[in-house]
Amino acid sequence: MGKMRRKGLASMAVQTVASATTVDLGPASGLSCRECGEVFALGPIFACELCFGPLEVAYDLPTGDPEALRKQIEAGPANIWRYAPLLPVPADVAEKPNLNPGWTKLVQADNLARELGVAPGKLFVKDDSGNPTHSFKDRVVAQAIEAARAFGFTTLSCSSTGNLAGAVGAAAARAGFRSCVFIPHDLEQGKVVMAGVYGGDLVAIEGNYDDVNRFCSELIGDPLGEGWGFVNVNLRPYYGEGSKTLAYEICEQLGWVIPDQLVIPIASGSQLTKIDKGLQELIKLGLVEDKPYKIFGAQAEGCSPVSAAFKAGHDVVRPQKPNTIAKSLAIGNPADGPYVLDIARRTGGAVEDVNDELVVEAIKLLAQTEGIFAETAGGVTVGVTKKLVEAGLIDPNLTTVVLNTGDGLKTLDAVADTSQATVTIRPSLDAFRDAGLAH
Template identity: 60%
Template sequence: MTSLLAAQDTASPARVLRCRNCGAEFPLIAIHACAECFGPLEVGYDADALASVTREQIEAGPQNIWRYAPLLPVGQDPDDRVSLNPGLTPLVRADRLAAAIGLNAPLWVKDDSANPTHSFKDRVVSLALTAAKGLGYRSVACASTGNLANSVAAHAARVGWQATVFIPADLEPSKILASAVYNPRLVAVDGSYDDVNRLTSELQEDDAFESTAFVNQNVRPYYAEGSKTLGYEVAEQLGWRLPAQVVVPIASGSLLTKIDKAFGELVKAGIVSDADWKVFGAQSAGCSPVYTAFAEGHDVVRPVKPTGIAKSLNIGNPADGPYVLDAVRRTGGSIAAVDDDDIRDGIRLLAETTGIFGETAGGVTVAVLKKLVESGELDPNAETVIFNTGEGLKTADAIEGRVGPTHRIAPSLRGAREAGLLG
């Protein structure tokens, strides 16, 4: 298999893949685990290249994630990109939400439902497919809880690649439909996301998938770097500074660790002033292995069998669990978990106070924010950013039957009067 650097633009600051456990280094190829210790791999950069990136360089770029290309492993040359061009999603000042839950400092919602397929997954998929192209692939596959499936199928449709998308058969109907419409090979698997993930790990070793990049497996190191752009954008949209506190939903845990990593990179590059930021994690009570490990003081995350409505967070064996614990403990943050009723309340509270209709993961994050304020773990007097990572229309079933018309009338003044609308 081609190495990325051999094939692609040498303007990339990426140099190696490095094992996060044992530090072993590998060329920039498509591999999913360390050959020495089976640990997860991460892109290693030329530290000087990253540290020399400037605000001006970024601000001269396009109005999407690719403005941060000098800090990413792939996509420096626009012609190399396989992308719906996500990013620069709104950072919305949420004064009414802050007031509702007792925050006295600025609160912001980073709203990634504004991406092309309405979740943060467009960021990572753009990185994964751009890397896949550089590595010689023209066919992609993924295991997904829904949002990733939507994004992979849409990206593949834009460029005419074959996509094979594996999903748990019991996903939300809207998320299934929002993949199927792009006409990928859409494989419903009778099992949990963890079962699907295990299956695709096996399939990528099969000859039938030799020419297929698995976006969250053998090109995962490149894929995961896409989440850094959320951290960069928050800093830029705040006027090139870091918030004191962030609250991030946890599925695999990769999103949380990459936002933390992005903040660190910006400080090293001198793009923002150094500052203490605290990272808080949000889980659903139906799938809270990282919360449990945090609460019990463990370093190891014990897998669980997920339940509950926040399906996009239902990863019972989160790959980045230990790294989440590191980031949260190092920065002085915390992790909380909330139940399905809290999640539904969180969706509604976010909508009623900000005009943002988040998916269940957004409901988790808002409910956790509220809980952390109530418990005193989160400082109500410090600036806070929360992440809405997906779109409420995709998880409409979570609130179906709980919200609806407040009045039903005949089409006449009399109808309006009888319903009490004329006072």
């Protein structure tokens, strides 16, 4: 996964373009195996035929004047398609029906900085709750949609426990796809409604999330699932690239500068690895200055396989059985775990975890300082940031960007007990005076 090897792959990938001439995914030139480097033509495949390693998109990225490219991006739409020249999408992507996520707020969080002991002007929250279905999943699904279009799929599918189901349902509806989403049968009512309102088929599976995933894997290999685009399986290489847009936006919003430190949540680990990939691309393209940056991964203690491996100095990740309120991060066997470990170590970062109590505290701290109501995953990143500043691993005088990847409205239960009315009174001034809330 070193820089040298990736560069090698990119140039190899260019040679395979000819075999994929019917598929127009813009600068995407092929799929390369992250393990053995083998290159394949663009298609709905996700594992290397030779070594079963994960495939990722290789590019024939624009060369030439970085200033011209920067101007082109800045003149683009206020969504991820401003970066179309760097994504596996056709050049006219912005004209097709899509939810057009992205270009979410990068909030300068001076109040939170004060609480965490970070210098003023140095702490930022990238708030992806501003996306159409209020999570970063809209970014990745938007890419999967374009790949599905290119490959001629008409049904979009996924397994999900929440955010992804809503993102797929919504995007499929607008883009004109049928959707069929698989969920565990005991999902919370609110999440079922959020997934069901978009009108696609919603299949509840008698079993837990692992059972749902196993079933989906069977379905992909069966004629029953033929011609279906599973956004997080056979479209995964394209899907994953959506996370690069977080890196692009953060740098552009900072004035085309890479932040010194980034705190990123880890579920499968894909988001973190793609953000690193995005930063490397910006450097390669000359859009930002090459400079050191540290990437920190954040997990919940109740599902901390990568954090455990990092602390133990291991290269492999030992699966855990998740038990945490941060359900959107509760992947016990994260596919990209080893890559995350490599990036955290290579950049001088770390992987840390926080317990559920601190997750709740951190959600409230963010809400009460910046008015941002984050999902549990946002509580994890803010909580981990607090811990890393206290431990001296995050430098409070350097620029830090913390990701909030989802919306608190989706995980209300986490803070319900502790976010109640201060007092209940009769509608009288005397009762209000007695409550002691006037100043």
